[in-house]
Structure formats: C-alpha cells, structure tokens
Amino acid sequence: MVLSKTASESDVSVHSTFASRYVRSSLPRFKMPENSIPKEAAFQIINDELMLDGNPRLNLASFVTTWMEPECDKLIMASINKNYVDMDEYPNRCVNIIAHLFNAPLGDSEAAVGVGTVGSSEAIMLAGLAFKRKWQNKRKAEGKPYDKPNIVTGANVQVCWEKFARYFEVELKEVRLRDGYYVMDPEKAVEMVDENTICVAAILGSTLNGEFEDVKLLNDLMVEKNKETGWDTPIHVDAASGGFIAPFIQPELEWDFRLPLVKSINVSGHKYGLVYAGIGWVVWRSKVDLPEELIFHINYLGADQPTFTLNFSKGSSQVIAQYYQLIRLGYEGYKNVMENCRDNMLVLKEGLEKTGKFNIVSKDNGVPLVAFSLKDNSSHNEFEVSEMLRRFGWIVPAYTMPPDAQHITVLRVVIREDFSRTLAERLVFDIEKVLHELETLPSRITAKIVLADDEKEAAANKEKRDLEKTREITTVWRKFVMQRKMNGVIFHLSPSLRAARILSLLANLQLLEFLLRQDSSADFAAISSPELHFPIFSLLRPLFVLVFSVTNLFFTMTQSKTARDTHVSVHSAFVSQYVRTSLPRFNMQKNSIPKEAACRIIYDNLDLDGNLG
Numbered sequence: 001m002v003l004s005k006t007a008s009e010s011d012v013s014v015h016s017t018f019a020s021r022y023v024r025s026s027l028p029r030f031k032m033p034e035n036s037i038p039k040e041a042a043f044q045i046i047n048d049e050l051m052l053d054g055n056p057r058l059n060l061a062s063f064v065t066t067w068m069e070p071e072c073d074k075l076i077m078a079s080i081n082k083n084y085v086d087m088d089e090y091p092n093r094c095v096n097i098i099a100h101l102f103n104a105p106l107g108d109s110e111a112a113v114g115v116g117t118v119g120s121s122e123a124i125m126l127a128g129l130a131f132k133r134k135w136q137n138k139r140k141a142e143g144k145p146y147d148k149p150n151i152v153t154g155a156n157v158q159v160c161w162e163k164f165a166r167y168f169e170v171e172l173k174e175v176r177l178r179d180g181y182y183v184m185d186p187e188k189a190v191e192m193v194d195e196n197t198i199c200v201a202a203i204l205g206s207t208l209n210g211e212f213e214d215v216k217l218l219n220d221l222m223v224e225k226n227k228e229t230g231w232d233t234p235i236h237v238d239a240a241s242g243g244f245i246a247p248f249i250q251p252e253l254e255w256d257f258r259l260p261l262v263k264s265i266n267v268s269g270h271k272y273g274l275v276y277a278g279i280g281w282v283v284w285r286s287k288v289d290l291p292e293e294l295i296f297h298i299n300y301l302g303a304d305q306p307t308f309t310l311n312f313s314k315g316s317s318q319v320i321a322q323y324y325q326l327i328r329l330g331y332e333g334y335k336n337v338m339e340n341c342r343d344n345m346l347v348l349k350e351g352l353e354k355t356g357k358f359n360i361v362s363k364d365n366g367v368p369l370v371a372f373s374l375k376d377n378s379s380h381n382e383f384e385v386s387e388m389l390r391r392f393g394w395i396v397p398a399y400t401m402p403p404d405a406q407h408i409t410v411l412r413v414v415i416r417e418d419f420s421r422t423l424a425e426r427l428v429f430d431i432e433k434v435l436h437e438l439e440t441l442p443s444r445i446t447a448k449i450v451l452a453d454d455e456k457e458a459a460a461n462k463e464k465r466d467l468e469k470t471r472e473i474t475t476v477w478r479k480f481v482m483q484r485k486m487n488g489v490i491f492h493l494s495p496s497l498r499a500a501r502i503l504s505l506l507a508n509l510q511l512l513e514f515l516l517r518q519d520s521s522a523d524f525a526a527i528s529s530p531e532l533h534f535p536i537f538s539l540l541r542p543l544f545v546l547v548f549s550v551t552n553l554f555f556t557m558t559q560s561k562t563a564r565d566t567h568v569s570v571h572s573a574f575v576s577q578y579v580r581t582s583l584p585r586f587n588m589q590k591n592s593i594p595k596e597a598a599c600r601i602i603y604d605n606l607d608l609d610g611n612l613g
C-alpha cells in the first residue's frame with residue numbers, strides 16, 4: 001500500500017503535467033531546490049514562464065535576427081553540442097568569405113586574418129586592443145609616453161565603445177552631434193586626432209538612425225593629416241549592421257579595405273548576417289595589423305591552434321548557421337534580402353509620412369530602419385506612442401538622441417528580413433489607430449489642469465472626443481477597405497508570356513504526334529486520327545522542327561526567368577515575390593500562391609493576433 005501511494009504521488013507520468021505535485025507548488029526562486037524534479041515538470045515550468053516574454057519577431061527595437069529557415073534550425077540543433085574551440089574549419093571559411101566581401105587585399109592563396117566572436121562588442125574589444133598594442137609598441141620604440149591612448153568617434157557610438165574605453169583604459173573623444181546631423185562629422189573627427197589617437201572609429205550604420213558615416217572622406221582627410229604630421233593614425237570601421245548591407249546594395253560605396261587607412265572591420269553575423277544571436281566577426285587588413293603577441297597558441301586539443309578571443313569555449317551552432325547562410329543565399333540571396341528590407345522600409349516610411357504626423361529622421365540609403373519623431377509633441381509624445389503600441393504587441397522603442405541633440409526624441413523601427421510587407425502595413429495601420437486614440441485623450445499635462453478646473457466639463461469634452469474618435473476610426477477603416485478593394489490582383493502572367501507558352505505547347509504537341517507517326521506503331525495508328533498519314537507531313541517535318549526549336553528556346557528562356565522569379569524554394573521565404581507584394585485584404589486572390597508563401601503571410605498575422613490588449 002505504502003509503495004503504491006508513493007509511486008502515484010511522485011510518478012509524473014500518472015498525473016496530468018499540471019496536476020503533478022511538482023507543478024502545483026512553487027520552486028524557490030533564488031536557491032537551488034533540494035530535490036530533483038521530473039524532466040516534464042521542469043520543461044513545463046520554464047516553458048510557461050517563457051510564454052510571458054514578448055514575441056521576438058514583433059520586437060522592432062532589435063537588429064538581431066529572429067527568423068531563420070527551418071533547415072538551418074535543424075543544423076543548429078545538430079551542432080548544439082559542439083564546442084567552437086574544437087573546430088577550426090568553418091570559422092576559417094567564414095572569415096575568408098567575409099574578408100573577400102570587404103575587399104581585403106589578399107593574394108591568391110593568402111589566408112584572411114580574422115576571428116569569430118560572440119558579437120560586434122567582442123569584435124570591437126579585440127580590434128581596439130590590437131590598435132592599442134600597436135600604438136604602444138610604436139611609442140615605446142620612439143621613446144615617447146604611451147599612457148594616454150585615445151580613440152576618436154562620433155557621440156553616436158554604440159555603448160560597446162564606451163565599454164571598451166572603460167575596460168581597457170582608453171579615452172573616448174567624441175565628436176558632438178548637432179540638430180539634423182546625427183553622425184560623426186569627418187572634418188571635426190580629424191581635427192580631434194592627436195599623437196595619442198590609436199584609431200578613428202567610423203560607423204557604417206549608426207545605431208540611432210541607421211546612417212552610414214562617410215568613411216571615404218574620413219580616409220582622405222586622415223591621409224592628408226598623416227602626411228602633414230608624420231603620424232599614421234588608422235581607421236576602424238564598426239560595420240556591425242552595415243557590413244552585410246553595403247556590399248550587396250551599394251557595392252560602389254567605398255568604406256572597406258579599398259581605403260588604405262582602414263585596418264580592421266567588425267560585423268555582427270547576428271544582425272544583417274542573418275544568424276540568430278551570438279555571432280560576430282572581426283577581420284584585419286593583413287597580418288601586420290594584428291600584433292603577434294596578442295595571439296595565443298594551444299596544442300592540447302590536437303594540432304596547433306591560434307586563439308585570439310576574450311573567451312575560450314563557446315557554442316559552434318552560430319558559426320555553422322553563418323556558413324549555411326553564406327552558401328545557401330550567396331551574393332544573390334543576400335542582395336535580395338537587403339533589397340526587400342529596403343523596399344519594406346520605404347513602404348513603412350511612406351505610410352508614416354502619409355499620416356502627416358511624423359518627421360523622418362533616418363536616411364533611405366543606410367541600414368533599413370525608420371527613425372521618426374512627432375511633428376507636434378506638445379500634447380502627446382513619442383513615449384506615449386511607444387507605450388500604446390505595446391498593446392498591439394509591437395515593441396517600438398522611443399529614445400532621446402545623445403548630448404547636443406537630446407531634445408530630439410525618436411521612435412525607431414528596424415526592418416529585419418522577417419519584417420514582411422504584411423507586417424509593415426499592419427504596423428502603419430496600428431500606428432494610425434494609436435494616433436487617433438491619442439487625439440481623443442487629454443494631454444498628460446493638460447489633463448491635470450482640466451481636472452482641477454471643472455471635472456464636469458472635462459467629462460463632457462471626453463465624451464465628445466470619444467464620439468469623434470469613433471467617427472474617425474470608421475472613416476479610416478472605410479478608406480482602408482476601399483484602398484484594399486482598389487488594389488486588385490497582383491499576380492498575373494504578361495500576355496506575351498502566355499502567348500509564348502501556348503505556342504510552345506502546341507508546337508510540342510504537333511511534333512510529338514508527328515514523331516510518333518514516324519514510329520509506325522500499330523497501336524498508335526489505331527487510336528489516332530487518319531489525316532496525318534498523308535506523306536505531305538513528312539515534307540513538313542523541317543518546319544515542325546524549326547517551330548519546335550524556336551518556341552522551345554523562347555519558352556525555356558521565359559520559363560527559367562519565371563522560375564527564378566516565382567519559385568519560392570530558390571529565395572528565402574520573405575524574398576519570394578508573393579511575400580513582397582501586398583495581397584488584397586478583403587477580396588479573394590485571383591491566382592494561387594505557393595503554400596510556403598501562404599503560411600508565411602498567415603504566420604505573420606498570427607504573431608500579431610492575440611496581442612490586441
């Protein structure tokens with residue numbers, strides 16, 4: 001009896017998971033529990049808490065990848081138990097591919113110098129250390145003081161630069177921002193350079209507004225200054241976001257190792273490198289730019305292995321995932337993804353402009369993001385917009401700019417690969433709803449005065465505004481529905497393409513029948529029509545062959561173009577033409593679309609549903 005009681009109490013497989021005693025009592029929060037619990041119970045407890053986290057795909061604050069192809073998810077799981085230090089093949093391949101992408105001046109069989117990191121922050125620490133050590137060595141050799149190194153940057157730098165400065169005792173000399181100019185001014189930066197400057201750090205894709213800084217101008221001005229002073233102050237490019245954007249959609253832009261003073265570049269694999277969080281890269285121009293004394297060599301894992309990272313062990317899944325993206329997408333795929341992000345950014349930007357309520361602070365040709373501020377924030381501000389959007393599930397940060405521009409508050413939406421056209425349109429729609437709602441709400445400042453003045457009048461005012469709000473929302477809806485109705489059907493074949501296909505099919509049918517007849521098969525003769533038995537058809541054979549060849553050639557050409565344009569499996573799910581254009585919202589779609597695209601569109605909407613507070 002005793003035995004069976006114990007078994008039924010403790011055997012989780014007997015009870016429903018939620019009824020088992022492990023889930024019925026709470027666990028100590030900050031202390032290790034005394035006893036073990038069954039794996040099902042542990043899973044359920046943690047899984048339940050995770051449900052409370054925001055939906056990462058609706059977190060538009062982050063640059064970090066939130067969607068990858070299921071095939072890559074499988075690879076990630078398959079390599080989850082591998083340690084990065086035990087494998088040196090894949091990181092090397094990625095470093096070389098990225099170095100070539102950044103135009104490193106490598107000889108034919110020369111290996112690139114670089115390393116995989118946890119993200120751009122670690123990459124920047126390593127690059128900064130290399131600059132500091134090189135500068136110190138030079139100063140020591142010249143018999144000059146080497147205790148006051150500094151880095152010149154814009155005040156818009158990401159916090160990791162401040163971390164580097166504090167952790168590694170380097171002064172950060174920041175170029176101040178000004179109204180309407182939110183990146184580092186190259187002229188001012190070069191003016192601030194002195195003999196203790198270990199490098200100037202330029203950003204390709206400012207965190208605040210996505211803008212690419214003018215690295216070419218910085219390089220040219222710095223070349224001049226180095227000539228005048230006899231220094232050789234180098235440049236580092238923080239291409240955390242832009243490094244995987246510019247090479248694909250602005251290949252002519254000179255920002256990388258094509259510029260002689262650019263000695264190292266970092267990039268986040270987990271941003272536009274399209275890999276989940278946990279991977280970054282730093283690449284040096286050549287061996288001489290990474291002091292040998294910073295590289296450690298270990299041999300106890302087998303062969304001699306150089307290591308230059310802040311940590312030792314780390315998971316290798318992200319490296320594998322980066323390699324998957326590089327080979328799966330290729331140049332074409334990355335270009336497609338980046339173009340699509342840019343297109344979706346424009347859709348969002350235009351939608352916001354149409355409201356007439358916002359100033360756009362970001363530029364079209366940087367990182368695909370939209371930073372915008374309210375034209376009039378005297379009654380309601382950007383923080384309120386951000387707060388109200390949370391009710392719809394959206395996480396859109398509002399923040400003030402750094403010193404000297406801190407009176408500007410912006411909202412920022414980062415367009416990632418999985419921020420599809422559907423989501424862009426829904427976000428505009430939800431922002432419109434928020435704006436209308438805000439209009440009906442008393443300003444937080446005025447509210448206090450109104451309440452103090454006359455509560456009755458305030459209530460009447462609110463009632464009136466509520467009515468206005470309902471009317472306005474109805475008008476917006478009506479307009480919206482009409483627009484959708486007018487949108488019509490998007491997917492169709494052009495008439496010339498249709499004609500080509502029909503011609504080609506007819507020619508092929510005729511030829512097939514003709515050839516079969518030449519084969520004089522008795523069965524075929526019995527079931528086919530008699531007229532083709534005339535010898536005249538033998539004379540027509542060259543004509544058939546000609547028609548067949550020409551139409552087939554044309555068909556193959558158009559077919560292959562069509563396949564490339566429409567075949568969803570070639571493109572990443574968010575890049576296929578089906579997901580790049582909007583569907584009529586309230587009408588039935590005329591043509592079929594592939595199941596992957598249909599699922600994608602529905603999943604995107606499902607992510608938002610259920611978040612309506």
Ligand SMILES: Cc1ncc(COP(=O)(O)O)c(C=O)c1O
Pocket residue numbers: 063118119120121122158160203205206207238240241268280
């Ligand atoms: C310009 C810039 N540099 C560095 C970083 C830090 O990157 P990570 O998150 O990969 O460490 C960021 C992150 O947003 C960034 O925008």
